[in-house]
Amino acid sequence: MTAGPPTPAGPAEVAAAPDRTGRRVVALFGPYRRRVAVVAVTILLSSLLGIALPFLTQAIFDRALFPRTAEGSVGQPRIGLLLVLVAASIGVTLLTALLGVAQTWLATRLGNAVMRDLRDRLFAHLQRMELAFFTSTRTGEIQSRLGNDVAGVQSVVTDTASSILGNTVTVVSALVAMLVLSWRLTLVAVVLLPAFVLLQIRVGRVRRRVAGATQRSVADMTAITQETLSVSGVLLAKVFDRQQTEVERYSAENARQAELQVRQTMTGQSFFATVQAFFGLTPALVYLVAGLSIGGVFLAGGADTLTAGTIVAFTTLQTRLLFPVVQLLRVGVDVQTSLALFERIFEYLDLQPAIVERPGALDLAERDVAGHVRFEDVRFRYDSGDRAGADGTQPWTLDGVSLDVPAGSLVAFVGPSGAGKTTAAYLVPRLYDVDAGRVTLDGHDVRDLTRASLARAIGVVTQESYLFHASVRDNLRYGRPDATDAQIEAAARAANIHDRIERLADGYGTTVGERGYRLSGGEKQRLAIARVLLADPRVLILDEATSALDTASERLVQQALEQAMRGRTTIAIAHRLSTVLAADAIFVFDRGRVVERGAHAELMAQGGLYARLYAEQFGGGTVEARCEDGVVFADGDVVRHAPTREDAPPRDRGGPHRPLRPVIPA
Numbered sequence: 283m284t285a286g287p288p289t290p291a292g293p294a295e296v297a298a299a300p301d302r303t304g305r306r307v308v309a310l311f312g313p314y315r316r317r318v319a320v321v322a323v324t325i326l327l328s329s330l331l332g333i334a335l336p337f338l339t340q341a342i343f344d345r346a347l348f349p350r351t352a353e354g355s356v357g358q359p360r361i362g363l364l365l366v367l368v369a370a371s372i373g374v375t376l377l378t379a380l381l382g383v384a385q386t387w388l389a390t391r392l393g394n395a396v397m398r399d400l401r402d403r404l405f406a407h408l409q410r411m412e413l414a415f416f417t418s419t420r421t422g423e424i425q426s427r428l429g430n431d432v433a434g435v436q437s438v439v440t441d442t443a444s445s446i447l448g449n450t451v452t453v454v455s456a457l458v459a460m461l462v463l464s465w466r467l468t469l470v471a472v473v474l475l476p477a478f479v480l481l482q483i484r485v486g487r488v489r490r491r492v493a494g495a496t497q498r499s500v501a502d503m504t505a506i507t508q509e510t511l512s513v514s515g516v517l518l519a520k521v522f523d524r525q526q527t528e529v530e531r532y533s534a535e536n537a538r539q540a541e542l543q544v545r546q547t548m549t550g551q552s553f554f555a556t557v558q559a560f561f562g563l564t565p566a567l568v569y570l571v572a573g574l575s576i577g578g579v580f581l582a583g584g585a586d587t588l589t590a591g592t593i594v595a596f597t598t599l600q601t602r603l604l605f606p607v608v609q610l611l612r613v614g615v616d617v618q619t620s621l622a623l624f625e626r627i628f629e630y631l632d633l634q635p636a637i638v639e640r641p642g643a644l645d646l647a648e649r650d651v652a653g654h655v656r657f658e659d660v661r662f663r664y665d666s667g668d669r670a671g672a673d674g675t676q677p678w679t680l681d682g683v684s685l686d687v688p689a690g691s692l693v694a695f696v697g698p699s700g701a702g703k704t705t706a707a708y709l710v711p712r713l714y715d716v717d718a719g720r721v722t723l724d725g726h727d728v729r730d731l732t733r734a735s736l737a738r739a740i741g742v743v744t745q746e747s748y749l750f751h752a753s754v755r756d757n758l759r760y761g762r763p764d765a766t767d768a769q770i771e772a773a774a775r776a777a778n779i780h781d782r783i784e785r786l787a788d789g790y791g792t793t794v795g796e797r798g799y800r801l802s803g804g805e806k807q808r809l810a811i812a813r814v815l816l817a818d819p820r821v822l823i824l825d826e827a828t829s830a831l832d833t834a835s836e837r838l839v840q841q842a843l844e845q846a847m848r849g850r851t852t853i854a855i856a857h858r859l860s861t862v863l864a865a866d867a868i869f870v871f872d873r874g875r876v877v878e879r880g881a882h883a884e885l886m887a888q889g890g891l892y893a894r895l896y897a898e899q900f901g902g903g904t905v906e907a908r909c910e911d912g913v914v915f916a917d918g919d920v921v922r923h924a925p926t927r928e929d930a931p932p933r934d935r936g937g938p939h940r941p942l943r944p945v946i947p948a
């Protein structure tokens with residue numbers, strides 16, 4: 283079974299392995315070891331310089347400003363030494379600032395390189411995922427992981443490493459310096475630190491859980507926005523007057539998210555306030571303990587070392603400790619929070635694409651492809667969660683389909699809606715893979731061919747013609763990137779769209795697609811046909827669906843298709859009379875099986891399902907195609923639906939009146 287999204291490990295499963303996630307995050311920096319080393323050295327240098335300052339301060343106080351004489355009293359200030367020490371302090375401060383700039387530059391570049399790799403990897407990985415993954419995942423969810431989740435870890439990746447390193451070095455060196463100055467005072471200053479670290483780990487865990495929920499809510503909101511604010515979504519909401527419902531749906535999720543954001547931000551705030559308060563109060567405690575020990579009340583023996591300079595230097599160091607300690611505790615929490623986001627990103631990176639190229643796959647040269655397609659006892663089912671049968675298995679969507687499409691022939695797939703025609707056609711370019719049996723191209727199992735050679739050999743024109751937000755020219759060139767302007771124009775002429783393009787404001791340079799010029803369904807389809815003509819595949823898969831076309835462009839599309847089919851193997855999911863009449867073979871699908879096969883006349887003679895469909899869908903040979911706005915008759919007449927009321931008499935457009943049958947989508 284290849285269809286359906288491969289299931290990633292559930293959140294609980296992933297959450298159980300934070301170490302593994304952490305290791306994977308560290309591994310992201312792997313390719314940049316040298317840059318990491320350079321950043322580490324600059325951080326080390328600037329932290330050490332930072333620690334040098336309090337010692338200079340101590341020297342300024344004890345040796346330059348208030349030097350002790352041999353007798354133990356305070357002597358005259360030593361101006362020469364004072365100048366040297368002040369100059370050194372200024373030098374150290376300036377150097378630290380310069381190093382800070384360099385360090386920020388290096389660390390930002392490093393972090394952004396890692397982020398760039400992560401986004402590239404994720405995007406490339408998603409491109410490799412099979413169609414089934416996208417049909418079963420909300421677009422907004424995918425966009426949110428690539429956008430919001432990756433953006434959410436950005437600051438952690440760009441800042442955390444240097445923050446952890448820088449602050450750790452500062453904390454450790456400050457502690458060492460404080461111990462050198464006075465181990466007794468150091469004890470007072472750090473007595474609660476271990477408790478804070480333990481608490482921080484707990485806070486981080488809670489924050490991580492909240493962050494996971496927040497990101498899921500962000501993804502839900504992106505999905506709602508994407509679904510409802512797209513052109514189709516807005517159109518649907520307007521025609522059913524459901525805009526208020528959509529507003530309420532958005533609003534409910536929005537409220538949930540706002541609450542989660544507040545919870546996420548507030549988790550641990552009181553903890554951080556406590557830490558801050560403790561460190562803020564410590565200098566006072568230090569003065570007290572120092573005073574008591576100098577007075578001999580407390581910490582006997584401390585008086586010798588506790589000079590004014592030492593106490594000033596010590597409290598300077600201790601205040602300097604506050605910021606990095608709080609930063610480290612915060613970073614610890616941030617890292618845990620970001621693990622929740624990383625888990626969501628890795629979850630996608632861990633998805634195994636179900637349809638991949640076999641090692642040593644055959645690269646069929648374009649000129650060697652004849653275009654002979656065969657289905658051999660093919661079985662396939664979607665992993666859609668549809669109701670299973672009594673034996674627990676889902677019914678087959680295609681159940682033992684065998685058929686032969688000789689090179690250069692035109693075959694038509696017909697059958698009731700949902701019979702499996704599109705599914706069968708999609709197995710040829712490997713949009714899905716068979717579960718049993720095989721599909722071959724010129725005798726090679728399609729799974730043994732390289733993706734590139736298969737894509738070169740097979741062209742697909744789907745019901746919905748998708749255009750990118752780009753110029754007409756670039757959209758057409760998607761079919762053959764090296765096509766010349768002359769080739770593009772020739773393809774457009776063959777697809778009956780050249781004249782229309784010429785009438786657009788900027789001709790071939792006009793932007794179409796997503797937010798570009800709105801082309802009609804028929805025009806888009808003709809552009810899609812021109813695109814496939816440019817690619818010039820040996821095999822053409824064609825979903826003819828005419829129900830989305832208007833009668834005016836139907837004839838133009840039909841002519842374009844005739845061009846496209848010429849000289850290549852064509853598998854048409856047929857909705858036109860002319861196609862079934864011209865087909866070398868017709869395969870009639872019903873509930874996943876081919877129930878009838880043969881040319882039109884043979885099938886009519888059998889008087890089975892085809893004969894019935896022919897009577898219904900093609901009006902027994904009078905209807906060429908049923909379109910969005912009416913019916914095109916075989917003799918070229920067009921009858922449109924009444925524009926407003928269903929029961930109004932049909933308007934005649936250039937032909938004799940005929941009773942209008944309801945449009946039956948095939």
Ligand SMILES: Nc1ncnc2c1ncn2[C@@H]1O[C@H](COP(=O)(O)OP(=O)(O)OP(=O)(O)O)[C@@H](O)[C@H]1O
Nearest residue numbers: 417664666679698699700701702703704705706948
């Ligand atoms: N992505 C999917 N996931 C799950 N089930 C699907 C998916 N696509 C199609 N199906 C189901 O598979 C069956 C065959 O669908 P298919 O689109 O191949 O039919 P069809 O004959 O081409 O119909 P139509 O003429 O209406 O396009 C249907 O029951 C359909 O609901």
